[in-house]
Structure formats: structure tokens, C-alpha cells
Amino acid sequence: MSIEIMRFICATILLFNVLYLLSEAEPVEDKRALLDFIDNIYHSRNLNWDEATSVCSGWTGITCNSDNSRVIAVRLPAIGLKGRIPMNTLGRLSELQILSLRSNGISGPFPPDLLNLGNLTGLFLQLNHLEGPLPLDFSVWKNLTLLNLSDNEFNGSIPLSISNLTHLTSLNLANNWLSGDIPDLDIPSMKLLNLSNNNLTGVIPQSLLRFPSSSFSGNNVSQENSLSPVMSPSPAIEPKHHTLRFSESAILGITVGGCAVVFTVISLLLIFTYKKEGEDDRKTTGNKKPGKQERSSKNMVSGNQDANSRLTFFEGCALAFDLEDLLRASAEVLGKGTFGTTYKAALEDATVVAVKRLKEVFVGRKDFERQMETVGNIRHENVAPLRAYYYSKDEKLIVYDYFDQGSLSSLLHANRGEKRVPLDWEIRLQIATGAARGIAYIHSQSGGKFVHGDIKASNIFLNSQQYGCVSDLGLAILMNPISPPVMRVAGYRAPEVTNTKKVSQASDVYSFGVVLLELLTGKSPVHISRGEEVTHLVRWVNSVVREEWTGEVFDAELLIYPNIEEEMVSLLQIGLSCVARMPEERPRMVDVVSMVEDIRNMNRGSSPSLETRSLGSTPTFTPKVDDIGSSSLHI
Ligand SMILES: *[C@@H]1O[C@H](CO)[C@@H](O)[C@H](O)[C@H]1NC(C)=O
Ligand SMILES: *[C@@H]1O[C@H](CO)[C@@H](O)[C@H](O)[C@H]1NC(C)=O
Ligand SMILES: *[C@@H]1O[C@H](CO)[C@@H](O)[C@H](O)[C@H]1NC(C)=O
Ligand SMILES: *[C@@H]1O[C@H](CO)[C@@H](O)[C@H](O)[C@H]1NC(C)=O
Ligand SMILES: *[C@@H]1O[C@H](CO)[C@@H](O)[C@H](O)[C@H]1NC(C)=O
Ligand SMILES: *[C@@H]1O[C@H](CO)[C@@H](O)[C@H](O)[C@H]1NC(C)=O
Ligand SMILES: *[C@@H]1O[C@H](CO)[C@@H](O)[C@H](O)[C@H]1NC(C)=O
Ligand SMILES: *[C@@H]1O[C@H](CO)[C@@H](O)[C@H](O)[C@H]1NC(C)=O
Numbered sequence: 001m002s003i004e005i006m007r008f009i010c011a012t013i014l015l016f017n018v019l020y021l022l023s024e025a026e027p028v029e030d031k032r033a034l035l036d037f038i039d040n041i042y043h044s045r046n047l048n049w050d051e052a053t054s055v056c057s058g059w060t061g062i063t064c065n066s067d068n069s070r071v072i073a074v075r076l077p078a079i080g081l082k083g084r085i086p087m088n089t090l091g092r093l094s095e096l097q098i099l100s101l102r103s104n105g106i107s108g109p110f111p112p113d114l115l116n117l118g119n120l121t122g123l124f125l126q127l128n129h130l131e132g133p134l135p136l137d138f139s140v141w142k143n144l145t146l147l148n149l150s151d152n153e154f155n156g157s158i159p160l161s162i163s164n165l166t167h168l169t170s171l172n173l174a175n176n177w178l179s180g181d182i183p184d185l186d187i188p189s190m191k192l193l194n195l196s197n198n199n200l201t202g203v204i205p206q207s208l209l210r211f212p213s214s215s216f217s218g219n220n221v222s223q224e225n226s227l228s229p230v231m232s233p234s235p236a237i238e239p240k241h242h243t244l245r246f247s248e249s250a251i252l253g254i255t256v257g258g259c260a261v262v263f264t265v266i267s268l269l270l271i272f273t274y275k276k277e278g279e280d281d282r283k284t285t286g287n288k289k290p291g292k293q294e295r296s297s298k299n300m301v302s303g304n305q306d307a308n309s310r311l312t313f314f315e316g317c318a319l320a321f322d323l324e325d326l327l328r329a330s331a332e333v334l335g336k337g338t339f340g341t342t343y344k345a346a347l348e349d350a351t352v353v354a355v356k357r358l359k360e361v362f363v364g365r366k367d368f369e370r371q372m373e374t375v376g377n378i379r380h381e382n383v384a385p386l387r388a389y390y391y392s393k394d395e396k397l398i399v400y401d402y403f404d405q406g407s408l409s410s411l412l413h414a415n416r417g418e419k420r421v422p423l424d425w426e427i428r429l430q431i432a433t434g435a436a437r438g439i440a441y442i443h444s445q446s447g448g449k450f451v452h453g454d455i456k457a458s459n460i461f462l463n464s465q466q467y468g469c470v471s472d473l474g475l476a477i478l479m480n481p482i483s484p485p486v487m488r489v490a491g492y493r494a495p496e497v498t499n500t501k502k503v504s505q506a507s508d509v510y511s512f513g514v515v516l517l518e519l520l521t522g523k524s525p526v527h528i529s530r531g532e533e534v535t536h537l538v539r540w541v542n543s544v545v546r547e548e549w550t551g552e553v554f555d556a557e558l559l560i561y562p563n564i565e566e567e568m569v570s571l572l573q574i575g576l577s578c579v580a581r582m583p584e585e586r587p588r589m590v591d592v593v594s595m596v597e598d599i600r601n602m603n604r605g606s607s608p609s610l611e612t613r614s615l616g617s618t619p620t621f622t623p624k625v626d627d628i629g630s631s632s633l634h635i
Helices: 002-023 027-041 112-116 158-163 264-281 325-328 366-374 408-413 425-443 496-499 505-521 538-545 557-560 566-577 590-604 610-615 624-630
Strands: 063-066 071-075 081-083 098-100 105-109 122-124 130-131 146-148 153-155 170-172 177-181 192-194 199-203 220-222 330-336 340-346 350-359 384-389 396-401 461-464 469-471 526-529 535-536
Touching: 027 566, 098 264, 158 325, 366 384, 408 461, 408 505, 425 461, 425 469, 425 505, 425 590, 496 505, 505 538, 505 590, 535 538, 538 566, 566 590
Parallel strands: 071 098, 081 105, 098 122, 105 130, 122 146, 130 153, 146 170, 153 177, 170 192, 177 199, 199 220
Antiparallel strands: 063 071, 330 340, 340 350, 350 396, 384 396, 461 469, 526 535
């Protein structure tokens, strides 16, 4: 009997082990290769490549395939690599599709290891100190579509074997020391070519004349039957820059690694060609999403930068990009907020982040960095993680994850009227619960003193579980407190903040209360009704409730869901208690969390059965209104 039990226990343990191993599956050999690589090359930025963790679980710059059986992308731009790529390391990642080691200090000849990577589709080695000839036989990379070797010190001639790369769409060999004739690279798929600033001579082949003259500038080459060289200065005269350069016309470009997204070659190409078309040659567009409002925003970030400014990443962040990438990404304005403009920055590899460009930061570098460190270390499933920041005299940037469903504000208010997808009650309740938990967690930081300072619907997003997730915390204390009151923001501002200009945890609670009312009513915190009349949501809700018309308060969109009235009224009570006029009358955020959580628990307890529900006709709101009318709520 006891042996049976022992057997059973052993079998169970074995089963769990197997399941555990399966769930933690990782490419052990690829991991070894990566560790051999990083252990044998100098790098100034610390990576979170911890042998004890799975290589697919968020190692900086690493992307695995969908079943976590192989590493398929390595992106390590600007992590301060120096010296040669160690032999027999990266070459073992035989399924690698994307390799980006750009903007580092890699030297030596073209790494022979990379010739083993037959599945590469994108190779980015620009802005390093690689020297000597290019590999003779490019045909090992049959699937290569993007090749960027610009800004190195390669010399010798351009190998004709590049013309074997029939999938190539983009080739950049600019700013090297390449010499000799330009070979006839007749690749129909090629959309982008840059051979500028080399030491090339001779005549441009007929097949390449479709590219603009700036593709060849800075060489001593001529077009057929033309005597004038395409462009003047010989690179031997012009000094070469191998440091990061920030041109005014730069388009913001971002490369981000990891983040557990597997990118297909197709999406990569789409984004890439789309970006390029937007960038320089709108006429040749036509095939891809012409209506989309993506702006290749020039000057999103000013070109100036001081020497010791760089992007600072937080530990454990799986993103990897540098400021130059930020400057070149294609950017779309997501919104102009209290503290600055937020952009959606996308790039060639389809990864997207949100970049906020702060205006009117009035604290110095030290204070800024200290606050960023505090914020950056706040990790909670209902708080949008701060990924990186950048501080220089002219420019302060912060980088967040991008939430593709948009903010609560757009979920609630966008497309009202026409093709609107209603935000259902379930999600609204989850948003309220999540955001409340996030704010309560924020308030527990810094010894229970941390203040969010800017809670509003446009700073609340949906996390992967479709719960609320708060963003933009802790910025208020960095900014000029005398900023002009924006009407939209004013609606969230607690009465005492308007006078004292000081935010507090109690004022956060007030703002959150406004968000709850917004969730319930579907109305903006300050809106113009009937012509000029400005209506404050809080005042309006209070007056409606006082008049015992509670039913009228709720968003018409919610009326289609059956049996949610009690829950709505409960949430309304919580919202109203949060927007109490006197700060000391408002509940604390932890209490708000348990009240919001109780909405579901209580209702489960009280009316669990379907029968009761189907029996109930349209319930009336009146009994509850009495509770609301009295300002003291039991908690
Ligand atoms: C590339 O991928 C194919 C199929 O996915 C695989 O068989 C091959 O071994 C890989 N490696 C190289 C170097 O081609
Ligand atoms: C090239 O890509 C195709 C699919 O896009 C794949 O089937 C093939 O194995 C790849 N070839 C090599 C040499 O990796
Ligand atoms: C390329 O540069 C190396 C030194 O870096 C030099 O020895 C070699 O002769 C050069 N080759 C050509 C073709 O200029
Ligand atoms: C690649 O290009 C070289 C030089 O043009 C040629 O000799 C070779 O046959 C080509 N290889 C393939 C596989 O097409
Ligand atoms: C290649 O690298 C250079 C230098 O960083 C950059 O200007 C260029 O946009 C990159 N991409 C392509 C497709 O040329
Ligand atoms: C090629 O690169 C140079 C410098 O890197 C740039 O000035 C030029 O505009 C580029 N041309 C094309 C067609 O991308
Ligand atoms: C450019 O090439 C021509 C011959 O192809 C040569 O006469 C001329 O000196 C070269 N100019 C420079 C600046 O190297
Ligand atoms: C550029 O090419 C010319 C002629 O081929 C050669 O004399 C000169 O040394 C080359 N310059 C460099 C820097 O390679």
C-alpha cells in the first residue's frame, strides 16, 4: 500500500518535472553560444544574460522562435562592444535570422563566424570599426534582405557575389573605403542602395541608374556617356566620422530587441519599405497603406546632444536600442499631454515603443535621474514599466512600452457616434480594478510617500490581461508646477491642487475618482454641453444623483448589458467617495482597491443564481440613491 503511494508520488513528481522542463524549454546550445560570445568580448553595458534564467525569458536583445527552441534574433546595438567578434560563437546560432551589432566598437576583419549564418535575413553591422575586405562569397546568405555595413573601414572592392542575393531589398555600404568599379548588382528586389562616400571609380552600371545620385555621391564615378563625376569630394580629403551622428533631417528610427515577439520577414519588410518610402521617395509608394497617418516626423528630437548624455536603461529591460535609433525611427504623434508630446516610435523590425518628450523639466540632472531611478524600479502588473530615459540639456525623453489598444481615454471617447466599438462593462470593471491596484502600489513606494501626480484616462492603458495599467507616474514633481491649466486636465485636478499647486496621494485619489465617473458615464471630465456651457463631470454627477436620477448618469452604452446595475451603482459610490471635496474625507487607495474588488465578490455572494436574474425585471435605482445621497459611505 505505502509502496503504491510512493510510486504514485514519484510518478507525479516525474510528471511535474517533465512538464516543468517543457514549459521552461530553451535552446541550450544557442544559450551556450551567446554566453561564449559575451564572455569573450568587452562590453560596457551590463546585460541581463543570467545563466540561471532561460535565454528566451527576456534576455536583452534576444528573440526566440515561437516554441522557444531556437534563438532567431540577436540585437545588441550600442552596448559598447569592443574588439573582435570571438571565433566560433555567434556562428553557432544556425537559425539566426536577424543580427544587429550596430553602433558598437567592433574591430578587426569581417567576422568569419557570420558566414555560417545561412538563415540570416537582416545583418546590421553599421557604425563599427570593421576593416579589410568584404567577404568574397555573399551567396551563403541566400535569404538576406537587409544588409547594412555602412560607416566601417572596409576596403577593397565590392564583391560581385552580392548580385546573388535575390531577396535583397536594401544595401548600404556607405562611408567605407571601398574602391574599384561598381559591379553590376542587378537585383530587381533592391529598393535602397547607398554606396556613397567610398573611393569607388569608373562608371555606374546601367542597372543601378534607377537609384538617386546621392546613392553614389562622394565617389569618383560617372554616369555612362557623361564626363562629369556624380559628386565631388574624395573621401580621402573628407574626414570620416565613426561616432554617432545626429542629422537634423534624421528620421526617428528604433531598433528594439527581445520582448518575446517573433517577427516575420514579411512584417519586417513591410515596415522597412514603408518607412523608406515615407522617408525619401513618396512617388514610388502606392502599394502600402497610403492612408495611414504615419508621419516620418523630422526633428522629433533636436539634433544637439551633449557628450555624456545617453539612453539609460533599467535593469532587466529586454529592449536594446540607442539614441541614434530613436532619432531615426518613424514616429507618429500619439498625443500631446500635460508634460509633453508622446510618440509611437516604430522601426524596421516592427517593434514599437512609446517615447515621451518632456517639456519644461525644471529640475536638474541629479534630481531627474534620482526620480527616474525610483520610477524605473517600480514594477507591478498594473503599472506601465518605464524602460529607459534620456537626459541632456536640450532634450529629456522617457521610453515606455507601447500599448496598441490605446488609452482609456480613446477607448471611452474615440469614434462616439459612428463606427464605435462599445467598451463593455466587464472590461471597464477590470480597468477600474487594475488601475486602482496600480495606484495603490505606487502609493506604497518611497516609504509610502510616492505620488503619481497625473492620473487621468489618457494615462491608463490595458495590460495583457485586459486590466487597467497606469502610466506616467512621478513626472509631476519634475515639471514646472505653474504650468497653464489645460481644460481637459483641470477636470481631474482636486480642488486643493488648483490652489496649492501641490499634488498628494489624496489628490491622486480624487483624480482616480474622476476616472471612475468617466468610466461610468462615458463623459469627459470637463465637457461643453449645449453651446458654451462648461460642465464639470464631478459637479454634474453629484447634481444628477442628488436629484435622484441616478439611472441617467450611466453611459448609454452600458444599458444593453443585463444585471449590472448593482455593480454600476457600487462603483458610482466609490467614485463619489473619491471625489469628496475635502482631502481627508477621501478613502486611501488601498481601501479603494478592496472596495472595487468587493463589487464582484459581494455580488457573487448575494445574487449567484441565474434564476434570480431572469426573474428580476428592470431593477430600480432608487433604493441605492439614498446611500449615495448621504456623503458618508461605509467602507
Ligand atoms: C537554416 O534553416 C533551415 C530550415 O529552417 C535549416 O535546415 C538549416 O540548418 C538552417 N541553418 C543554416 C545554416 O542554413
Ligand atoms: C530561406 O527562407 C525560406 C522561407 O522564407 C526557408 O524555407 C528557407 O529554408 C530559407 N533558406 C535558408 C538557406 O535559410
Ligand atoms: C585594406 O586595408 C589594409 C589595412 O587595414 C591594408 O593592409 C590592405 O592593403 C588594404 N587593401 C586594399 C585593397 O586597399
Ligand atoms: C554567385 O555569384 C558568383 C559570382 O557572380 C558566381 O560565380 C556563382 O556561381 C554564384 N553562385 C550562385 C549559387 O548563384
Ligand atoms: C544603415 O546604417 C546607416 C548608418 O547608421 C543609416 O543611416 C541607414 O539608415 C541604415 N539603414 C539602411 C537601410 O541603409
Ligand atoms: C546615402 O548616405 C549618405 C550619407 O550616409 C546620405 O547623405 C545620402 O542621402 C544617402 N543616399 C541615399 C539614397 O540613401
Ligand atoms: C577621378 O577619376 C578620373 C579617371 O577615372 C581621374 O582622372 C581623376 O583624377 C579622378 N579624380 C579624383 C579626385 O580622384
Ligand atoms: C582611392 O583610389 C585612388 C585611385 O584608385 C587611389 O590612388 C587612392 O589611394 C585611394 N584612396 C584611398 C584612401 O583608398
